[in-house]
Amino acid sequence: MNWVTLLGAVFDGLRPFLPLLVGIAAFLTVLRFPMPGRGPGRQGRDPWRSFKFAARRRVVERAGGRCEATSFLVWGRCNQDAVEVDHVYPWSRGGATIVSNGQALCRHHNRAKSSWPPPWWYIGLLERRRRGYFPADEDVRVSAAMTDADRAARAGWAARKSD
Numbered sequence: 630m631n632w633v634t635l636l637g638a639v640f641d642g643l644r645p646f647l648p649l650l651v652g653i654a655a656f657l658t659v660l661r662f663p664m665p666g667r668g669p670g671r672q673g674r675d676p677w678r679s680f681k682f683a684a685r686r687r688v689v690e691r692a693g694g695r696c697e698a699t700s701f702l703v704w705g706r707c708n709q710d711a712v713e714v715d716h717v718y719p720w721s722r723g724g725a726t727i728v729s730n731g732q733a734l735c736r737h738h739n740r741a742k743s744s745w746p747p748p749w750w751y752i753g754l755l756e757r758r759r760r761g762y763f764p765a766d767e768d769v770r771v772s773a774a775m776t777d778a779d780r781a782a783r784a785g786w787a788a789r790k791s792d
C-alpha cells in the first residue's frame with residue numbers, strides 16, 4: 630500500500646463524518662462571532678493604554694466595586710472585589726480606553742482575560758448581568774468606539790490634570 634492509497638483509505642473512513650465535521654466548524658465559527666456595532670470599528674489604537682481619572686472611578690462605581698465576570702463559565706457573578714478596570718474589547722485590537730468599553734474585574738479575572746475580541750454571547754451576557762446591578766442612569770451597552778463625548782471628557786481631565 631503506497632501513501633496515495635493510504636490517504637484515500639483515510640479519507641473514505643472520514644467521509645461519513647464529513648457533515649458532522651462541517652457542523653462543528655460552523656458551530657465554532659458562530660461561537661466566535663462578534664456582536665455587530667459594539668466593536669472599535671476602524672479607529673486605530675487609543676494612545677491611552679489604561680483607565681484613569683474619572684473614567685476608572687466610574688467603571689468601578691457603577692459595578693458597585695464588585696467584579697463583573699461570571700462565577701462559573703456563563704453563570705452567576707464573581708463575588709470578589711474589583712481591583713482592576715479592564716477593556717471589554719482589548720486595547721491591542723483597537724478597543725478604546727473609555728467608560729463604555731470598561732469592565733471592573735478582580736485580580737483573578739483580570740489575569741484570566743482573553744486578548745481576543747469578545748464574541749456576541751459574551752457581550753450579551755455581560756449586558757444582561759449589568760441590568761441587575763447598574764444604577765438606573767447608566768447605559769449597560771458595551772461600545773469600544775470613541776465618541777465626541779468621550780473626547781470632550783478627556784480634554785477636561787487633561788486640562789485639570791486630574792479629576
Ligand SMILES: [Zn+2]
Nearest residue numbers: 696707735738
Ligand atoms: Zn472576578
